[in-house]
Amino acid sequence: MGEQNQSSGKELQHRTRAETPGKKLWPSQAYALGAISNFMSTFLTFPVYKVVFRQQIHAVAVSEAVRQLWHEGPRYFYRGIYPPLLSKTLQGTLLFGTYDSLLSLLSPVGPHSLGQRWEAGLMSGVVEAVALSPFERVQNVLQDGRKQARFPSTFSILKEFNSYGFWGRLSRGYYRGFWPVLARNSLGSALYFSFKDPIKEGLEEQGLPHWVPALVSGSVNGTITCLVLYPLIVLVANMQSHIGWQDMPSLWASVKEVWDTRGRKMSLIYRGGSLVILRSSVTWGITTAIHDFLQRKFYTRKEFRD
Template sequence: MGEQDHTPGKDLQPRTRTEAPGKKSWHPQAYALGAVSNFMSTFLTFPIYKVVFRQQIHAVAVSQAVRQLWHEGPQYFYRGIYPPLLSKTLQGTLLFGTYENLLCSLCPVGPHSLGHRCTAGLMSGVVEAVALSPFERVQNVLQDGRKQARFPSTFSILKEFHSYGLWGRLSMGYYRGFWPVLLRNSLGSALYFSFKDPIRDSLAEQGLPHWVPALVSGSVNGTITCLILYPLIVLVANMQSHIGWQSMPSLWASAQDVWDTRGRKVFLIYRGGSLVILRSSVTWGLTTAIHDFLQGRARSRKELKD
């Protein structure tokens, strides 16, 4: 382990590791830290997520989306929470764990450059998209109020998917809308990991409490990333809401349909943007703060043992 710098701006920086010759760089703890931080932030912010989803599907105002959920009754308010809770926990496991291990593989001896962080983030986003697209697909069907009668549970959706052939299970079932998911996740991860540490460390140099720079860094990164990629988020939600053997529109046709139904106006594509800002700020702020807190505790315990 390299020499420690105890200035405020350096305490939160990931310690660079100098691997011994022939020693494999593998950090399993990174997966556990990502899982816990994403689980907690997802549970706390699910109500905001569900309102945003209704806006993306029905192109309605915040108040109308809230009224929809209110009229459906409290028994349906948390309908669909288990797939995102599971998928976001797995997302954190893959995203943070894969990122850190890829980063150390690309550059075992720090400091890590912007190119290293961007490449590791991009690759971790690809892994995340491949592994978690099926969860997002089921989640989006469950949260579409128009399909509550036909698909009252996760099992009913899985039964529908398994009634297709092998290729149909993938293209029309679990991996419907995969290409925009892949683009959204890879770009989003690259942006998040490229700028998270620089923003956090510059704030930490101001002598703020340790949790503040992490919270602000995650909030700023999550907000900017989601606003840039919001059209892809809307496209994915609409593509994945389609189900059944009926003719499904292609990627281009789906994009054209979203553009047409939003009156060919950019500001209508961004309807729900205010809640996206709130959700992204809270979710990624909490995730980053919790992750950095747990990482710091784990690092302190390890130093005490050493």
């Protein structure tokens, strides 16, 4: 019975990879999966993210970051959640759909090589960075407690950005810190998509329930990716917290500033990393498991129709 489940799982996996290019590679189920799972994960883990963000900005301990949020009161507890809710919902739909489309262009018939998965993941991360960087920029300003009096709402931040000239809106406004965002997203997507399937396939051979390999694969990938790229996450948070024409350091000046304020110690760079890595592990584990489950149901129904 276990061997039958393994063979059927491998057959299903082969069919999903070998689909002919076109609309079949863009199932609406995959977009709905990404939207729902990312929306729920963002809402549930937002308090943890906000604590981590305060640590990244002020280099304080968890207790101090929690104390700051407690002192500000419940009114501001979920301040800044709307941009990440929207951006993460878009991220879930955009990331998986773009990756599948690019992978089909690189190799219409599977199985796909590690290099092809890496290249498609890298390019999908680029698309994600271009589309979603403005949302993250607004979110980071909103979550910085030092900006509450000057920018009490999302509208006030957008008004500030739109007061700049065209290039100012891009470089100092919506796309402040874009280059580290680009590096983080493209490398993160490449790592996730390159190793997600090999880990899942190895676990599937053990005869585990079909949702377990996907959950573990997503969690492991989320943990490793976040661990490797965490210094870029800290750099982005610090760069995007700046606003206005004054005191806007360059990329390299921002790198030096973060390094100096952390005492030139990598351990302080990773302060707050344990919580954000844990959140990334849970988020990507759930997302991967739901995506795999819905993908199986989609192709099962397709079999019945055919």
